[in-house]
Amino acid sequence: MPACYPIGEIVEITLVAPAIEINSVRKSFARGAAVLKRVDFSLQHGEMVALIGASGSGKSTLIRCIAGLLSIDGGHGGETPGCIRLFGIPMQEKGRISPSASKLRARVGVVFQQFNLVPRLSVLTNACLGLLGQIPRWRGTLSAFSRAEKLKAMRALARVGIAEHALKRGSQLSGGQQQRAAIARTLVQGADILIADEPIASLDPSSARRVMDILAQLNREDGITVLVSLHQVEYALAYCPRTIALRDGHIVYDGPSSALTTSFLSELYGAESEELFLPGLDDSTPELTNGRDAVHASQAAMGAATFAQTQ
Ligand SMILES: Nc1ncnc2c1ncn2[C@@H]1O[C@H](COP(=O)(O)OP(=O)(O)OP(=O)(O)O)[C@@H](O)[C@H]1O
Ligand SMILES: [Mg+2]
Numbered sequence: 621m622p623a624c625y626p627i628g629e630i631v632e633i634t635l636v637a638p639a640i641e642i643n644s645v646r647k648s649f650a651r652g653a654a655v656l657k658r659v660d661f662s663l664q665h666g667e668m669v670a671l672i673g674a675s676g677s678g679k680s681t682l683i684r685c686i687a688g689l690l691s692i693d694g695g696h697g698g699e700t701p702g703c704i705r706l707f708g709i710p711m712q713e714k715g716r717i718s719p720s721a722s723k724l725r726a727r728v729g730v731v732f733q734q735f736n737l738v739p740r741l742s743v744l745t746n747a748c749l750g751l752l753g754q755i756p757r758w759r760g761t762l763s764a765f766s767r768a769e770k771l772k773a774m775r776a777l778a779r780v781g782i783a784e785h786a787l788k789r790g791s792q793l794s795g796g797q798q799q800r801a802a803i804a805r806t807l808v809q810g811a812d813i814l815i816a817d818e819p820i821a822s823l824d825p826s827s828a829r830r831v832m833d834i835l836a837q838l839n840r841e842d843g844i845t846v847l848v849s850l851h852q853v854e855y856a857l858a859y860c861p862r863t864i865a866l867r868d869g870h871i872v873y874d875g876p877s878s879a880l881t882t883s884f885l886s887e888l889y890g891a892e893s894e895e896l897f898l899p900g901l902d903d904s905t906p907e908l909t910n911g912r913d914a915v916h917a918s919q920a921a922m923g924a925a926t927f928a929q930t931q
Contacts (some may be wrong), residue, residue, distance in 0.1 A: 638662040638710025639685060639813055639845040643700040646693045647681055649867075654693070655681050657869040658702075661848060667811075669838040670856030672876060673866035676894040679849040682866070683817045686847070687730045688712060706813065709911040726753045729806025730814040736802035737790030743801050745784040745924040747773035750808030769808075776807035780834050796827025803834055813836065816848040820855065832859045853880055853896045867892070 640663040647656040655678045663783065664671055673679050680787040684690040686704055694715025695701040695884070703713035706728065710718040729750070737746045741763065750766040750773070765773070777783045785793055793801060799819050804815050820828035832848075836859050839846045851855050856863045856877045863880055865873040865888060872888050873880070885893040 637705065639665045639667070639707060640847065641705040642682075642686070642710070643704075644700060645682075646686060646689065646702055647678075647685055648693055655869050656685070656692075659866075659869070659871055661864055661871060661874055662733075663845055665845055666839070666843045667862060668846040668854075669848070669858050670860035670863040671791055671847060671866065672851070672853055672880075672896060673849075674889060674895045677852075677866040678869040679866060680817050683730070683815050683847070683849060685921050686711065687728055688717050688725055688817055689730075691715060691717050705788055712715055714918075717773055721787070722753070727812045729803075729809050729811030729814045731799065731802045731806065731814065731819050733818040733821045736805075737793070737798050739789060739791035741790055742787055743777065743782065743790055743793060744770060746790050746801055747786075747804045747808050750776075750805040754809075754888070765860055773804070776804035777801070779807060780804045780826060794827065796823050799827075799831045800834060801844065803831070803838070807838070811844065813845045813847070816846070817847050818851060821851055828855070836860070851896065853885060856880065870887075910919060 640661075642659055642661050645656055645659040646654050648654040650751070659678075659682065671679050673835065679691065681804065685692050686706075688704075688711045692702050692704065692712055692715060693896055702712045704711045706724050709720050709724060711721050711724050712718055734780075737743070738749070741749075745763050745765070746762070748769055749760065750764065751769055752760045755765075774783060774786060777786050780803050782793070782797050782800050782804070785797060786800075790801065802819075803814070803816075814835065819835075820831050823831065832855055835846050835848060840846045844859075848860065853863075857880060860877050862875065863873065863877040864871055865890060866879075873884075882893075889896065
């Protein structure tokens with residue numbers, strides 16, 4: 621495939637290729653052992669997939685590599701170098717971010733656990749920042765957005781339920797509202813893929829459910845492909861049909877979330893599995909509890925879950 625893609629070609633590739641394709645990805649940091657070790661998977665368009673794993677398993681590193689914010693290793697010891705493609709177009713390969721990355725980044729919305737908003741700017745302006753990359757740089761720098769652009773941002777803020785906070789500063793929003801504003805920014809951006817790195821890790825259960833509900837709604841109604849890393853498996857069970865589980869930089873499971881029972885997770889993670897369950901689930905999280913119960917009920921029907929190739 622050529623390094624640059626004419627628009628017509630991009631449209632054509634987009635229709636046939638997976639939304640996200642990760643092939644033999646390895647990532648190490650200077651002088652350190654590999655954090656990601658031959659990771660392989662793909663997401664089809666319109667999937668909503670959870671990425672789970674204990675602290676340090678490599679979730680954020682993988683997400684940053686997919687978003688083209690970190691480069692993966694080149695060929696190692698004669699191995700074929702890995703590559704990451706979005707819509708069939710390389711985001712990076714042979715250890716280099718590819719020339720098509722900036723165009724691809726415009727189609728990928730990334731939401732982090734924290735520091736998503738510019739604190740001193742209004743929530744409306746923060747949402748408008750989703751247009752960066754599509755408008756002249758000077759307009760972004762001066763926050764010079766047109767009425768139509770602001771209207772678009774207002775619609776996105778309304779969609780995530782925080783339109784009434786549009787004129788507040790980013791720093792004045794609660795954690796959950798900030799996450800919703802960050803999601804609104806990806807809507808303004810027009811992202812086809814939304815990657816969220818532990819977007820609910822620092823939220824109370826009700827705010828966490830609200831954020832997950834919005835991600836699920838955008839996936840269902842707009843067909844946005846969602847990859848969301850989660851520390852707690854209950855949310856994966858309740859919201860994501862498929863889960864990819866990382867352990868020490870390897871994929872140890874890739875399949876239906878419903879197969880992730882407590883005993884299966886103990887098998888996959890040993891003592892680390894305790895980290896993956898919410899402490900003291902109670903009636904305040906009914907849908908999560910129901911999700912877990914439904915999973916337990918379906919456990920027998922599911923049969924043995926498939927271990928990934930790395931096992
Ligand atoms: N910039 C870096 N330089 C060196 N090592 C790093 C760097 N970033 C991450 N690591 C290491 O890579 C490993 C995986 O980290 P990563 O942040 O991807 O894990 P994680 O699964 O996201 O963990 P958490 O659940 O705590 O967020 C860790 O051992 C971490 O120390
Ligand atoms: Mg992380």
